[in-house]
Amino acid sequence: MSQFWKPGAEKPRILDDEEGGVLFLSSSASSSGYGYVSIEKQRQRLPVYKYRTAILYLVEHHATTVIVGETGSGKTTQIPQYLKEAGWADGGRTIACTQPRRLAVQAVASRVAEEMEVKLGEEVGYTIRFEDVTDANKTRIKFLTDGVLLREMMDDPLLTKYSVIMVDEAHERSVSTDIVLGLLKKIQKCRPELRLIVASATIEAKAMAAFFQTRKRRTTKLVESTTSEESAILSVEGRGYNVEIHYVEEPVSDYLQAAVSTVQLIHDKEPYGDILVFLTGQDDIDAAVKLINEEAPNGGKNSSGLFALPLYSGLSRAEQELIFSPTPRGKRKVVISTNIAETSLTLEGIVYVVDSGFSKQRFYNPISDIENLIVSPISKASARQRAGRAGRVRPGKCYRLYTEEYFLKEMSAQGIPEIQRSNLVSSVIQLKALGIDNILGFNWLAAPSPETMIRALEVLYSLGVLDDDAKLTSPIGFQVAEIPLDPMISKMILASNELGCSEEALTIAAVLSIQSIWVSGKGIQKELDEAKLRFAAAEGDHVTFLNVYKAFLQSGKSSQWCYKNYINYQSMKKVLEIREQLRRIAQRLGIALKSCGDMQAVRKAATSGFFSNACQLEAYSHNGMYKTVRTSQEVYIHPSSVLFRVNPKWIVYHSIVSTDRQYMRNVVSIDPSWLTEVAPHFYRQQAPNPFIH
DNA sequence: CTCAGTAAT
Numbered sequence: 001m002s003q004f005w006k007p008g009a010e011k012p013r014i015l016d017d018e019e020g021g022v023l024f025l026s027s028s029a030s031s032s033g034y035g036y037v038s039i040e041k042q043r044q045r046l047p048v049y050k051y052r053t054a055i056l057y058l059v060e061h062h063a064t065t066v067i068v069g070e071t072g073s074g075k076t077t078q079i080p081q082y083l084k085e086a087g088w089a090d091g092g093r094t095i096a097c098t099q100p101r102r103l104a105v106q107a108v109a110s111r112v113a114e115e116m117e118v119k120l121g122e123e124v125g126y127t128i129r130f131e132d133v134t135d136a137n138k139t140r141i142k143f144l145t146d147g148v149l150l151r152e153m154m155d156d157p158l159l160t161k162y163s164v165i166m167v168d169e170a171h172e173r174s175v176s177t178d179i180v181l182g183l184l185k186k187i188q189k190c191r192p193e194l195r196l197i198v199a200s201a202t203i204e205a206k207a208m209a210a211f212f213q214t215r216k217r218r219t220t221k222l223v224e225s226t227t228s229e230e231s232a233i234l235s236v237e238g239r240g241y242n243v244e245i246h247y248v249e250e251p252v253s254d255y256l257q258a259a260v261s262t263v264q265l266i267h268d269k270e271p272y273g274d275i276l277v278f279l280t281g282q283d284d285i286d287a288a289v290k291l292i293n294e295e296a297p298n299g300g301k302n303s304s305g306l307f308a309l310p311l312y313s314g315l316s317r318a319e320q321e322l323i324f325s326p327t328p329r330g331k332r333k334v335v336i337s338t339n340i341a342e343t344s345l346t347l348e349g350i351v352y353v354v355d356s357g358f359s360k361q362r363f364y365n366p367i368s369d370i371e372n373l374i375v376s377p378i379s380k381a382s383a384r385q386r387a388g389r390a391g392r393v394r395p396g397k398c399y400r401l402y403t404e405e406y407f408l409k410e411m412s413a414q415g416i417p418e419i420q421r422s423n424l425v426s427s428v429i430q431l432k433a434l435g436i437d438n439i440l441g442f443n444w445l446a447a448p449s450p451e452t453m454i455r456a457l458e459v460l461y462s463l464g465v466l467d468d469d470a471k472l473t474s475p476i477g478f479q480v481a482e483i484p485l486d487p488m489i490s491k492m493i494l495a496s497n498e499l500g501c502s503e504e505a506l507t508i509a510a511v512l513s514i515q516s517i518w519v520s521g522k523g524i525q526k527e528l529d530e531a532k533l534r535f536a537a538a539e540g541d542h543v544t545f546l547n548v549y550k551a552f553l554q555s556g557k558s559s560q561w562c563y564k565n566y567i568n569y570q571s572m573k574k575v576l577e578i579r580e581q582l583r584r585i586a587q588r589l590g591i592a593l594k595s596c597g598d599m600q601a602v603r604k605a606a607t608s609g610f611f612s613n614a615c616q617l618e619a620y621s622h623n624g625m626y627k628t629v630r631t632s633q634e635v636y637i638h639p640s641s642v643l644f645r646v647n648p649k650w651i652v653y654h655s656i657v658s659t660d661r662q663y664m665r666n667v668v669s670i671d672p673s674w675l676t677e678v679a680p681h682f683y684r685q686q687a688p689n690p691f692i693h
Numbered sequence: 694c695t696c697a698g699t700a701a702t
Contacts, residue, residue, distance in 0.1 A: 100699065100700075101699065101700080102699090102700075127702085128700095128701095129700075129701055129702090130701095132702080145699095145700065145701080146700085147699095147700050147701045148700090148701075148702075150701080151701065151702050152702070154702075155702070172699090174699065174700075175699090175700085176699090176700065176701085280697070281696075281697060282695095282696065282697090283695095283696090312696095312697080312698090313697080313698065313699095314696075338697050338698070339697060339698060340697075340698060340699095342698085343698080343699085344698065344699070359697060359698085360696095360697035360698085361697070361698095362697075362698090373696075373697060375697090418699090426701085430701090482702090483701095484700095484701035484702085485701080513701090515696085516696085520696080525694095525695095578701095581701090581702090584702095585702085636694095638694090638695070638696090639694040639695055640694090640695060640696085644694075645694095657695080657696060659695075659696080663694095663695075663696095665695095665696090
């Protein structure tokens, strides 16, 4: 195979499968090396290398190329380099490659810079939120999160600086990926010279290719022309080891117990190698860890050598480090994890996977406007991804706690894309800001329900972000769109400008944007509650956050101080970062930075953003039952709130978590007269609503 | 009386 594909060179062999024009090349097995190998040799050993010519051919001749590549194929690091070598970055143009996660962007960018022997941030750079390691004049290959690409479109709607955009991990179908793909299809119409590569780990390739097809296929053969508007599909094998799949013979009723006994079975019968167990949430995981460690007490001479560790996002730094420390000789590590280990984290040394077949998934109900976390069956795609985690170091085994028949006949192939399970308020305002007027008619890869879209339009209308024609209002709509936050929080910031408390609003906005500022943990509940009391404000959680933030600054941003006060230091660092970004944006929007110390102004600003989340305590309620003003739903203050058991008469909440009850997280007390004051259109009778007739 | 995972010039 020639090292560089040149126009006019013999084109690669194409096997048309009569369905999608799938291209295969016979693969001669690549041997793994021993000892020192040059970077160039390493690159040539990656499975994707055999397809170099084919990929460049397809990109040259097709507006869109869909590449199906398993993990370990090298597609992410190699394809951008091939494109650059073939001249796609000549004349000051840039090749973009998006990822759903920040960590992946950083990791891939530094790997590619290393391979190209250039300094990161020059020829090869990356951009993620809070970090722009690029040089506008020098960067020719740029890695970025798809969320950042979306933001870039606000300044440059046609993304003119990019010659090729590769959207990686498209099978994950994150909200941003779906929106980016829909917008790129639109951009293609105006920029026929733009090339798209959609890289996906699973079969959804055909649906993806069909989506980008701008013209009906004329024949089953690939049409020869300068550029085909048809999309091409290419398949690249991966480099994982074989994973033997085992199913249970009968359905299990208790997957927690089944997981624990499977772990013990593996430990008794199978050779060394660590185990990864997928369960659904913190509770199950902690219980399973306890069961395993009790049945196999470790440390003594008679220890079985089996020890279990939990893994979920809420873990502290120290607990996370345990997971990654190598397993001592003669021991076997069991990591019990949420689906964080499915994509976001890679553990070394895993040989066995136990898959419960479930994960917690978000579901959004546009009628109640509540997002729920529900334990749901995973898709085949997820099941394969989980199994693949066993084959990274040597051939492995995956034990599925469901029957083969269930896998074959009942499990859905792909699962519901996130965009169809989410509140769309943030997405809709982004599309509006990009000039997409007809949200319902947008070319969605998977259209959300009309109810969800209409609900999002209603919320934006009630916030004064959209006018009667569903167009962004000026200036409020455009300002809210500029701020990278939930529109309700952005509205709070805008309102704080007039109320003279923008400094406070920025702090609250930053804290509301992260999971929690408190440390999490089971055994320390009492201590945590006591620590909270030191900062607790009678007005509610928002004011409590201000107290914490102020004290944190006074401590000199000390991690020791955080430790003593049961505050998560990592979270506080994130708060500082987000607040700094918001401060810059606020200044650009002409918001004066003012602090007034008047908590009534602060609560009023919060009400201006969250008036639609107002709740009233039920009269004579002895158990703290509230009803939402908008829909009269039963809700309760979350036990983590400083207002839990305080139960002021009127409150607004930031969000609801739904378990056996609907719990309001982050609440602040208000005066009900503020509701009609800040949102008269919403709280006066029979407010005209242009979206519902 | 409590919480899957990501992400935003």
